[in-house]
Each structure stands twice: as C-alpha cells, then as structure tokens.
Amino acid sequence: MLKNILLVGGAGYVGTVMTSHLLKKGYKVTVIDNFLYDNQFSIQPYVGDPDYRFVPGDINDEKALSEASKGITDVVLLAGLVGDPITKKYPIESEIINVNGIRNCIDFFNNKNLDKLVFISTCSNYGLIKEHELADESFPLNPLSLYAKAKVYNEQYLLNKKFKVDYTGVVLRFATAFGLSPRMRFDLSVSEFVRDVFFGKELLVYDELTWRPYCHVRDFARLLELVINAEKSKVDFEVFNAGGDVNNSTKKMIVDEILKHIPDGKITYGTNGSDPRNYKVSFKKIKNILGFEPQVTVQDGIRELIGGLKNGLYSDSMDDINKYGNFEINYTK
Ligand SMILES: NC(=O)c1ccc[n+]([C@@H]2O[C@H](COP(=O)([O-])OP(=O)(O)OC[C@H]3O[C@@H](n4cnc5c(N)ncnc54)[C@H](O)[C@@H]3O)[C@@H](O)[C@H]2O)c1
Incomplete structure (x- = not known):
C-alpha cells in the first residue's frame, strides 16, 4: 500500500525538509500545523502538489x-514549542501544547488503523552528564528545561501504551539539527554561529568546551523513512538516539570550522552561560539496528550554509529575527 504520512507540526524547520524528502521518494504527505510562528511561507513549495495535503489546525482540536x-x-509527532528559551518564555502554552497536545495525539491516533506513530523527542533529555560519559538510550534522563521535561513525560506516556494501542510506537531522540530548510531556524547553534560570523557580528560563545550531538535535517528525513519502513520487531516501542557519533561536537569545534572559511571572524569566549547542557551521546543502537549513519557532517553543513549565505539566501535574517527562529508565538486556542 502506498504510504500517506501525517506530519503533525510539519510546517516547521524539520517537517518541511521531511516533506521534501518524502514527496521526492513517492510518498503521500499530509501536514497539520497551526503556524505558531506565522510560518505559512514554509509550505509554499508543496501547495499544489497532488501528493501533498495541508490541514490547518491545532493538535488540541480533535476535529x-x-x-x-x-x-x-x-x-510523526513534530509539533511543539521547540527549544528551552521559548518554553521558558511561554510556560502556559508550553504545557498546553508540549504536554497536553502531544498526549492527546498519542491517545487520538489509537484505533485509526495506523502502522507507526513516531514521537520526535530530543537528546536534550540527557541534560548534563560527566565529561567522560557517553549517553546511550538507557542512560538516566536529566531534563533541565520545561522543553525537555515535557519530552520526557510524553516519551514515558507513549512507552506505557505498548500492548494498549494498535500502532507501533517509536521514540526518536533527535540530536540538535542543522542544515538548510524552507523554514530556516537561526536560533540553533551551528546556523546561528555561521550566520553571525558571516555577517561580521562579534560572536560570544559561552562554555565552548561543552559537547552536544548534531544532525543534518536531510539525514533526519532519511532516518524517518527508514523507521517508517522498518520491520515492527526492530522498532516496536523502542527509543533511539537519532544522529551519529561523527557529529558529536563542542562549540569550539564548530567555531574553529567556521573560522577556516571566515578567518577574520570575531569570536569571544565566556563562561557560565545560561545553558548548562553538556552531553555526548552514543548512536550505536540506531546504527546497529537500523543501519543509520549520517551522510552529512557538521563540517559539510557549515560549508553548505556559508554557500547559501554567499548566494544571498537569508539576507534579511539579522533583521527579521522572528521569521527565522522560535521567539514570538501567535497562539490562541
Ligand atoms: N530543531 C532541532 O534542533 C531539534 C532537536 C531535537 C528535537 N527536535 C524536535 O523536532 C521537532 C521539530 O522541530 P523543529 O525544529 O522543526 O521546530 P519548529 O518550531 O520549526 O516546528 C514546529 C512546528 O510545530 C507547529 N506547531 C506548534 N504548536 C502546534 C500546535 N499546537 N498545533 C499544530 N502545530 C503546532 C509550529 O507551527 C511549527 O510549524 C520538535 O518536536 C522538536 O522538539 C528538534
């Protein structure tokens, strides 16, 4: 049967790249999204494609x-207030959407004759771990923000549904994304650093030796296709760290790579920033079970974005901050 994949929150940074990938590979794609950031522009490339269907709406609206x-x-559950700062700024909406809305979806999609329900979670759930440790999927979770706390809550809510729902549930703990997208975000480390240095802004980097895993949005799209087509026995109510060991990086490693392209970039380092997260993650399980390894490295992604900026893409990104990140929401339930 031809698959028709519903991307819940599919008009965002990751969802639009997944849409492009799936349409190109011959799938049908349905998206429901409430354009929380007035990000209607991001679905423009797909509207009119006979294999694409858009439903405007909120994940709390059963109709x-x-x-x-x-x-x-x-x-695929992608919707949410994404990131620590935006959940801190809008705690009530964060509860309504990231906790209640996702939980609603986990319940709503039971008995709908579905194959898989994939919940996109985050490696941020690991929070802060010791320098020599590597977090695999069984590593204790230490969510530091409202954002990560809601993810941990709904991971558990979904995992408890095993044997109680008719779909195969899967949790993917995404690394921090980078790469170009129709709904570009410059509030994520790699893209933000590259853009600021490219436009000559002095970049202040806190805690430059902290580790974080990264993954290109196109690799996430390939991974999603793998998961959707995986044998049930391999993924059934399993949790996977989503990324690759090759892309575990410190902030300093990212900056050094950018400086190879823009040697006169202005960088200052600081300590004790507001984001204490530091986690190095193991991606062995996803490699061993699904054969997934990223094709795009952080270095490739930096080159790609600098190429885009040189071509004049995102020339308004220093001024039109809200268009390019999760800062202000437009939400009435
Ligand atoms: N971007 C990353 O680095 C990253 C890292 C780890 C995990 N993730 C996860 O991946 C998913 C996608 O992230 P993203 O970067 O594309 O975020 P994004 O903010 O670009 O996209 C989220 C989308 O969800 C929509 N949305 C929000 N609330 C909604 C609601 N109530 N009803 C319907 N739609 C709603 C928004 O309008 C937006 O289009 C999220 O679940 C996020 O937690 C992302």
Whole structure:
C-alpha cells in the first residue's frame, strides 16, 4: 500500500525538509500545523502538489485531527514549542501544547488503523552528564528545561501504551539539527554561529568546551523513512538516539570550522552561560539496528550554509529575527 504520512507540526524547520524528502521518494504527505510562528511561507513549495495535503489546525482540536487523519498510514509527532528559551518564555502554552497536545495525539491516533506513530523527542533529555560519559538510550534522563521535561513525560506516556494501542510506537531522540530548510531556524547553534560570523557580528560563545550531538535535517528525513519502513520487531516501542557519533561536537569545534572559511571572524569566549547542557551521546543502537549513519557532517553543513549565505539566501535574517527562529508565538486556542 502506498504510504500517506501525517506530519503533525510539519510546517516547521524539520517537517518541511521531511516533506521534501518524502514527496521526492513517492510518498503521500499530509501536514497539520497551526503556524505558531506565522510560518505559512514554509509550505509554499508543496501547495499544489497532488501528493501533498495541508490541514490547518491545532493538535488540541480533535476535529482538525480527524480531518488530518483521513487516509493516513503513519504519524510523526513534530509539533511543539521547540527549544528551552521559548518554553521558558511561554510556560502556559508550553504545557498546553508540549504536554497536553502531544498526549492527546498519542491517545487520538489509537484505533485509526495506523502502522507507526513516531514521537520526535530530543537528546536534550540527557541534560548534563560527566565529561567522560557517553549517553546511550538507557542512560538516566536529566531534563533541565520545561522543553525537555515535557519530552520526557510524553516519551514515558507513549512507552506505557505498548500492548494498549494498535500502532507501533517509536521514540526518536533527535540530536540538535542543522542544515538548510524552507523554514530556516537561526536560533540553533551551528546556523546561528555561521550566520553571525558571516555577517561580521562579534560572536560570544559561552562554555565552548561543552559537547552536544548534531544532525543534518536531510539525514533526519532519511532516518524517518527508514523507521517508517522498518520491520515492527526492530522498532516496536523502542527509543533511539537519532544522529551519529561523527557529529558529536563542542562549540569550539564548530567555531574553529567556521573560522577556516571566515578567518577574520570575531569570536569571544565566556563562561557560565545560561545553558548548562553538556552531553555526548552514543548512536550505536540506531546504527546497529537500523543501519543509520549520517551522510552529512557538521563540517559539510557549515560549508553548505556559508554557500547559501554567499548566494544571498537569508539576507534579511539579522533583521527579521522572528521569521527565522522560535521567539514570538501567535497562539490562541
Ligand atoms: N530543531 C532541532 O534542533 C531539534 C532537536 C531535537 C528535537 N527536535 C524536535 O523536532 C521537532 C521539530 O522541530 P523543529 O525544529 O522543526 O521546530 P519548529 O518550531 O520549526 O516546528 C514546529 C512546528 O510545530 C507547529 N506547531 C506548534 N504548536 C502546534 C500546535 N499546537 N498545533 C499544530 N502545530 C503546532 C509550529 O507551527 C511549527 O510549524 C520538535 O518536536 C522538536 O522538539 C528538534
């Protein structure tokens, strides 16, 4: 049967790249999104494609969810207030969307005859770990922000549904994303650093030796296709760290790579920034079970973005901050 994949929150940074990938590979794609950041522009490339269907709506609105679920075979839960700062700024909306809305979806999509429901979580759940440690999927979770706390809550909510729902649930703990997207975000480390240095802004980097895993958005899209097509026995209510060992990097490693392209970039280092996260992650499980390894390195991503900026892309990104990141929401439930 031809798959029709519902991307819940599919008009965002990751979801639009998944849309491009899946349409190119011959799948049908349905998206439900409420354009929380007035990000309507991001679905423009797909509107009119006979294999693409967009349903405007909120994940707390069962009527909209019913409309979106017509004819679908699988669901990917991407929607949310994404990032620590935005959840700190809007704690009430964060509870409504990231906790209640996702939980609603986990319940709503039972008995809809679906194959898989994939919940996109985050490696931020590991929080702060010791320098020599490597977090695999069984490593204790230490969510430091409202954002990560909601992810941990809904991971557990979904995992408890094993044997109680008719779909195969899967949790993917995404590394921090980088790469170009129709809904570009410059509030993520790699892209923010590259853009600021490119436009000659002095870049202040806190805690430059802290580790974080990264993954290119196109690799996430390939991974999603792998998961959707995986044998049930390999992924059934499993949690996977999503990324690759090759892209575990410190902030300093990212800066050094940018300076290879822009040697006169202005960088200052500081200590005790507001974001204490430091985690190095093991991606062995996803490699061993699904054969997934990233094709794009952080170095490739930096080159790609500098190429885009040189071509004049995102020339308004220093001025139109809200268009390019998760800062201000437009939400009435
Ligand atoms: N970008 C990253 O670095 C990263 C890292 C780890 C995990 N993730 C996860 O990947 C997913 C996608 O992240 P992203 O970077 O594309 O974020 P994004 O903010 O660009 O996209 C989120 C989308 O969800 C939509 N949305 C928000 N609330 C909604 C609601 N109530 N109803 C319907 N739609 C709603 C927004 O309008 C937006 O289009 C998220 O679940 C995020 O937690 C992302």
